[in-house]
Amino acid sequence: MNTITLAILVVFGLSIMNISLRILFDFFDIKREMYVEYLNWINMLIIFVVILPSTRGDLIDRIVGSSQNN
Numbered sequence: 852m853n854t855i856t857l858a859i860l861v862v863f864g865l866s867i868m869n870i871s872l873r874i875l876f877d878f879f880d881i882k883r884e885m886y887v888e889y890l891n892w893i894n895m896l897i898i899f900v901v902i903l904p905s906t907r908g909d910l911i912d913r914i915v916g917s918s919q920n921n
């Protein structure tokens with residue numbers, strides 16, 4: 852599956868997850884201020900995993916290797 856299709860599916864899935872969690876937390880009378888920050892973190896982590904290239908380790912190795920050569 853290409854990245855654009857996966858990104859669209861992930862955004863759709865995240866929107867369903869966010870709506871479901873909001874309904875669930877409203878049912879249990881949990882204030883939005885208690886969970887919205889963590890929900891944003893989870894959303895961004897999932898989006899970054901999809902958007903960033905699959906060779907993340909190689910990128911970090913190149914950055915660390917170039918700084919050690921100086």
